[in-house]
Amino acid sequence: MTFDEKLSAVWILIQESPLTGISITLLAYVLAMYLYKKSDYKPILSPFITSMIVVVSVLLITGISYENYFAGGKFIHFLLGPATVALAIPLYHQLHRIKQLFFPIMITLVASVFIGSLSAIGIADLFGASLETQISLAPKSVTTPVAMGISEQIGGIVSLSAGLAATTGVLGGVIGLKIFSLIGVTDDRYRGFAMGLTSHGLGTAVAFQESNTMGAFSGLGMALASFTTAFMLPWLLSLLAII
Amino acid sequence: MDFILGFTLLLLFQLLGEIIVIFFELPVSGPVMGIVLLLIALLIKGSVGKSLNNASTTLIGHLSIMFVPVSVGLMAHYELLMNEWLAITVTLLGSTIIMLVSTALLMSITSRFFAKETKHDV
Numbered sequence: 001m002t003f004d005e006k007l008s009a010v011w012i013l014i015q016e017s018p019l020t021g022i023s024i025t026l027l028a029y030v031l032a033m034y035l036y037k038k039s040d041y042k043p044i045l046s047p048f049i050t051s052m053i054v055v056v057s058v059l060l061i062t063g064i065s066y067e068n069y070f071a072g073g074k075f076i077h078f079l080l081g082p083a084t085v086a087l088a089i090p091l092y093h094q095l096h097r098i099k100q101l102f103f104p105i106m107i108t109l110v111a112s113v114f115i116g117s118l119s120a121i122g123i124a125d126l127f128g129a130s131l132e133t134q135i136s137l138a139p140k141s142v143t144t145p146v147a148m149g150i151s152e153q154i155g156g157i158v159s160l161s162a163g164l165a166a167t168t169g170v171l172g173g174v175i176g177l178k179i180f181s182l183i184g185v186t187d188d189r190y191r192g193f194a195m196g197l198t199s200h201g202l203g204t205a206v207a208f209q210e211s212n213t214m215g216a217f218s219g220l221g222m223a224l225a226s227f228t229t230a231f232m233l234p235w236l237l238s239l240l241a242i243i
Numbered sequence: 244m245d246f247i248l249g250f251t252l253l254l255l256f257q258l259l260g261e262i263i264v265i266f267f268e269l270p271v272s273g274p275v276m277g278i279v280l281l282l283i284a285l286l287i288k289g290s291v292g293k294s295l296n297n298a299s300t301t302l303i304g305h306l307s308i309m310f311v312p313v314s315v316g317l318m319a320h321y322e323l324l325m326n327e328w329l330a331i332t333v334t335l336l337g338s339t340i341i342m343l344v345s346t347a348l349l350m351s352i353t354s355r356f357f358a359k360e361t362k363h364d365v
Contacts, residue, residue, distance in 0.1 A: 021312070025308065025311055025312060026308070028311070029305075029307075029308040029311070046307065047307045047308070048307035048308075048310050048311065048314075051307070051308060051311045052310075052311055052314050052315060052317075055311060055315050056315055056317075056318055059315070059318070060318075066315065066316060066318055066319055069312075069315065070312060070315075070316075073311070073312030073313075073315070074312065076308060076309055076311065076312050077309065077312040077313055079302065079309045080274070080309045080310075081254075081257045081273070081274045081277075082250060082253035082254050082257055082274075082298075082302060083253075083302040083303060083306055083309055084257075084272075084274035084275065084277065084278065085253045085256050085257045085260070085274050085277035085278055085281055086253055086295075086298065086299035086302045086303055087278050087299075087303065088256075088277075088278045088279075088281035088282040088285065088299075089281075089285070089291055089295060089296065089299040090299075090303070091278070091282060092282055092285045092286070092291060093291070095286075101354060101357075103353065103357050104350055104353035104354040104356075104357055105350075107349065107353050108346055108349045108350045108353060111345070111346070111349055112342060112345070112346045112349075115341060115342055115345050115346070116338060116342045119337065119338040119341045119342070120334050120338040123330075123333060123334040123337045123338055124330050124331070124334040127329060127330035127333050127334065128327075128330055129327050129330035129331065129334070130323075130327065132323075133323065133327050133330070133331065137331070137334055137335075137338075140335065140338070141338075141339075141342060143306075144306075144310045144314075145274065145306075145309070145310075146272065146274075146275055148313060149271070149272025149273075149274065149275060150272070152272075153271075153272070157320065157323075158313065158316075159313050159314060159315075159316030159317055159319065159320065160317065160320055160323070162310060162313045162314045162316075162317075163314040163316075163317040164331070164335065166307075166310050166314055167335055168335055168338075168339055171335060171336065171339050172339050172342075172343060175339070175340070175343070176343055179340060179343045179344060179347075180343070180347055183344055183347065183348060185347040185348065185350075185351050187351060187354075189350075189354075190347055190350040190351045190354065191347060193346065193347075193350050194342075194343055194346040194347035194350060195343075197342065197346050198339060198342040198343050198346065199339070201306055201307070202307075223278070226275060226278070227271075227275065227278070227279070230271040230272065230275050231271060
């Protein structure tokens with residue numbers, strides 16, 4: 001083989017091997033985590049956002065197609081399943097707190113699913129978003145793996161829902177604390193629960209930096225929102241004759 | 244070793260969840276059903292073992308990398324995003340603020356209400 005032939009063989013390997021997708025994702029994540037720690041955990045530098053920007057840039061620059069990337073990416077994607085199941089463990093640790101505030105938690109939880117999904121669909125409709133986009137926006141306040149599952153169920157665009165849910169997490173993490181002090185809610189239990197209901201994983205990460213109580217209640221809100229939305233949203237949308 | 248054992252348990256609970264979802268035609272995903280099953284199992288057992296704690300802490304701690312592969316698929320919706328960016332941006336911002344405000348207020352109002360109720364009972 002000539003040198004040029006070897007080079008093109010290597011290029012084909014890079015484009016088509018699952019190794020590429022896995023390596024790009026992991027390298028982007030390691031870099032993103034490094035920046036996140038360096039910045040002292042600024043929500044705007046959430047590792048998810050940085051990793052995504054890095055991966056998209058690498059794919060655009062190299063011209064590797066999304067299909068070829070996902071040949072490797074799907075192995076990392078697969079971990080979402082067991083990671084979601086793992087949410088049962090923090091939820092188990094918080095059960096005694098649910099008992100203490102049972103009725104307030106239940107009322108707020110059900111209301112938040114209504115308020116969150118209906119306000120999203122309503123505003124999107126008002127600003128002329130397509131039906132597909134509206135449906136993809138509806139599960140934005142639940143943790144991304146669950147949002148993807150729900151989106152699939154109700155006929156949204158799965159990857160769009162994933163990206164929108166993750167963006168909602170970043171957004172709530174960035175503005176949440178300011179909003180709470182603006183409306184004068186200071187109790188860490190209430191602030192945490194609202195944070196978890198709105199901004200799931202990333203909100204919870206921010207909440208844990210404030211206090212353990214706020215973090216615990218945010219984790220609780222995130223886990224409960226996942227269930228409630230998964231059960232209520234398909235029903236709610238069919239009730240509204242949207243799907 | 245702890246991690247592998249805990250990871251295996253999580254996979255088995257997911258599998259069980261997927262099976263139950265198919266069997267009972269439930270409107271949730273297999274992993275979400277897996278949470279319910281694992282929670283019930285933990286309640287029966289009364290404690291979380293070292294292996295499950297280990298695996299769950301590791302996986303939940305790195306949850307954000309697992310969103311990346313599918314979200315990169317947003318690339319494929321470049322045109323949709325370009326056409327509807329205004330509606331999407333306003334929706335995300337508006338709905339997030341509405342939710343933060345309403346849930347925080349609702350939580351503090353209902354907590355106060357139910358706390359008073361209990362005092363009257365006593």
